[in-house]
Amino acid sequence: MEGTISRYSSSSFFPSTFNLSRYEKTNFQFNSNSTLMVDICSLRASISVSERDKASTFRTSKFTKRSNSGNPRQKEAPNLVKNKPMLNSEISPHRAVSAVRLMRIEFGGAFADLLNEKGKGSGDNEMGYVGRTLGFRTRKLEDRDLRLVTDIVGGAIRWRRYLDHLIVSLCDDERTFRNMEPLLLQILRIGFYEIVKLEMPPYAVVDENVRLAKTALRPGAGNLVNGILRKLVLLKENDTLPLPKLEGDDRSRARALATLHSHPVWMVRRWVKHLGQDEAVKLMMWNNSAPSFSIRANSAKGFTRADLVKRLEELEVPHELSQHLDDFVRITTGMQIVLQAGLLKEGLCLVQDESAGMVVSIMDPQPGENIVDCCAAPGGKSLFMASRLSGKGMVSAIDINEGRLRILKETAELFEVADVITAVHSDLRIFAEKNTVMFDKVLLDAPCSGLGVLSKRADLRWNRRSEDMEQLKNLQDELLDSASTLTKLGGILVYSTCSIDPEENEERVASFLQRHPEFRIDSVDKYVPQAFVTKTGFYFSDPVKHSLDGSFAARLIRYT
Numbered sequence: 189m190e191g192t193i194s195r196y197s198s199s200s201f202f203p204s205t206f207n208l209s210r211y212e213k214t215n216f217q218f219n220s221n222s223t224l225m226v227d228i229c230s231l232r233a234s235i236s237v238s239e240r241d242k243a244s245t246f247r248t249s250k251f252t253k254r255s256n257s258g259n260p261r262q263k264e265a266p267n268l269v270k271n272k273p274m275l276n277s278e279i280s281p282h283r284a285v286s287a288v289r290l291m292r293i294e295f296g297g298a299f300a301d302l303l304n305e306k307g308k309g310s311g312d313n314e315m316g317y318v319g320r321t322l323g324f325r326t327r328k329l330e331d332r333d334l335r336l337v338t339d340i341v342g343g344a345i346r347w348r349r350y351l352d353h354l355i356v357s358l359c360d361d362e363r364t365f366r367n368m369e370p371l372l373l374q375i376l377r378i379g380f381y382e383i384v385k386l387e388m389p390p391y392a393v394v395d396e397n398v399r400l401a402k403t404a405l406r407p408g409a410g411n412l413v414n415g416i417l418r419k420l421v422l423l424k425e426n427d428t429l430p431l432p433k434l435e436g437d438d439r440s441r442a443r444a445l446a447t448l449h450s451h452p453v454w455m456v457r458r459w460v461k462h463l464g465q466d467e468a469v470k471l472m473m474w475n476n477s478a479p480s481f482s483i484r485a486n487s488a489k490g491f492t493r494a495d496l497v498k499r500l501e502e503l504e505v506p507h508e509l510s511q512h513l514d515d516f517v518r519i520t521t522g523m524q525i526v527l528q529a530g531l532l533k534e535g536l537c538l539v540q541d542e543s544a545g546m547v548v549s550i551m552d553p554q555p556g557e558n559i560v561d562c563c564a565a566p567g568g569k570s571l572f573m574a575s576r577l578s579g580k581g582m583v584s585a586i587d588i589n590e591g592r593l594r595i596l597k598e599t600a601e602l603f604e605v606a607d608v609i610t611a612v613h614s615d616l617r618i619f620a621e622k623n624t625v626m627f628d629k630v631l632l633d634a635p636c637s638g639l640g641v642l643s644k645r646a647d648l649r650w651n652r653r654s655e656d657m658e659q660l661k662n663l664q665d666e667l668l669d670s671a672s673t674l675t676k677l678g679g680i681l682v683y684s685t686c687s688i689d690p691e692e693n694e695e696r697v698a699s700f701l702q703r704h705p706e707f708r709i710d711s712v713d714k715y716v717p718q719a720f721v722t723k724t725g726f727y728f729s730d731p732v733k734h735s736l737d738g739s740f741a742a743r744l745i746r747y748t
């Protein structure tokens with residue numbers, strides 16, 4: 189089955205699953221305490237060329253222009269040996285790499301999750317970026333450096349608003365901040381984060397970041413970093429950091445909360461309205477905390493949770509059995525070890541949040557059923573559903589994004605469920621218009637804001653705008669209408685998101701039921717623990733309450 193391709197400039201897509209075999213193949217890695225690399229695989233291709241090009245031009249186009257009064261090459265030339273930047277053993281590698289990654293994320297559009305790479309040939313790739321951006325290489329990253337990079341990059345992104353508030357407060361005037369070279373700002377963010385949030389020895393942090401700014405930019409940049417960081421150290425020691433007070437009208441309070449907890453003001457206002465201030469603060473604290481991960485044992489390959497537990501014990505990775513799902517295990521540290529052991533590469537298990545696993549429980553796939561996953565890529569839920577079919581039945585996995593769908597197909601092979609998955613490249617709306625087959629069960633895991641997965645997607649909060657919500661709601665309505673036409677009489681339609689926003693969740697379902705009286709709600713209480721069932725019979729995982737990603741699902745039955 190092949191669908192028609194139609195370009196739709198929609199949407200984000202933040203599934204709570206990803207296939208690490210792909211990451212390993214492409215040399216992406218992540219650490220136990222990293223930010224989540226949800227869905228990074230499919231994005232690899234899209235950044236690899238354009239973002240690399242941009243990264244390589246940072247140095248010339250962005251900040252060296254100022255530092256070399258016209259000719260950036262003049263600064264690079266002395267450091268180049270046969271076109272290879274010279275090794276600088278005095279700069280700490282984790283700071284140099286963190287600064288470059290932060291530049292790539294902010295200007296290259298690369299995701300923080302994607303950037304936790306060691307690169308081909310033990311770090312050459314990463315050093316390529318460093319060399320092109322800073323004009324020198326550092327020694328190769330060791331595992332400890334890599335962990336620090338992950339902490340610093342994730343933290344500097346999460347805490348950006350908070351850090352920038354402090355930086356601007358300590359600059360002589362706002363213009364200094366506004367006109368700051370991008371690399372200089374990243375170096376300051378790193379220094380501020382290390383001192384304020386990681387509580388590293390402050391004078392070492394000052395010295396190291398000053399050296400980085402002097403070497404990568406110019407002596408004056410080093411002096412500026414020195415002056416500002418030293419002011420910060422004093423204020424921190426005296427416990428007098430210039431932070432905003434929670435006072436004034438709603439707008440001022442929202443702005444203060446947004447700075448103190450480092451989120452966009454529009455999100456704070458939205459959450460204070462929906463949840464109240466205390467819950468909104470708890471949510472932001474959750475979003476700023478280090479995420480934990482769940483791993484699903486791939487029973488389709490005969491690998492059980494008991495087998496997974498045995499391997500984790502051998503690897504000495506601390507873990508807990510999921511309280512909610514038979515195939516799942518939770519780990520807070522040690523993901524790097526799991527990766528290095530090759531469990532994901534071999535298709536024995538995959539990283540999948542339990543909140544996503546429970547959406548599959550609500551689908552309740554049974555052998556012999558004809559199921560369609562309307563927005564399927566990169567395939568976490570399709571793969572899990574397929575593994576429940578015992579080789580009988582079919583999951584038709586539709587997605588508009590060809591690259592993501594390719595990953596789904598490859599993973600289905602690796603996970604030995606390809607015989608019960610058919611990948612369909614299509615816009616769901618076009619597929620539904622042409623389709624003549626009715627399905628027993630239909631899953632619409634809709635493109636959404638991803639507001640439930642901000643703890644794992646460090647950069648997402650800064651990339652979302654309040655205007656996106658309107659567009660997403662319209663798309664969700666259209667996709668729901670299309671999905672409904674695929675559902676046979678007596679069949680099941682499950683609508684799910686990884687959002688915690690009622691406008692993308694309950695309100696979309698209410699609006700759908702008004703347009704489609706042929707459907708009614710079928711409570712999820714038979715499929716998931718009571719703690720996740722809302723008064724209306726929907727599924728909701730609350731990040732703060734359940735310590736999982738936020739997600740929502742409604743199970744609807746077609747009865748006429």
Ligand SMILES: C[S@@+](CC[C@H](N)C(=O)[O-])C[C@H]1O[C@@H](n2cnc3c(N)ncnc32)[C@H](O)[C@@H]1O
Binds near residue numbers: 200204205564586617
């Ligand atoms: C939340 S993600 C799906 C995650 C997936 N269910 C999983 O568990 O891995 C949403 C997906 O919707 C796809 N999508 C967006 N608009 C679409 C459309 N009009 N038709 C089909 N797929 C679409 C995106 O490409 C993205 O892969």
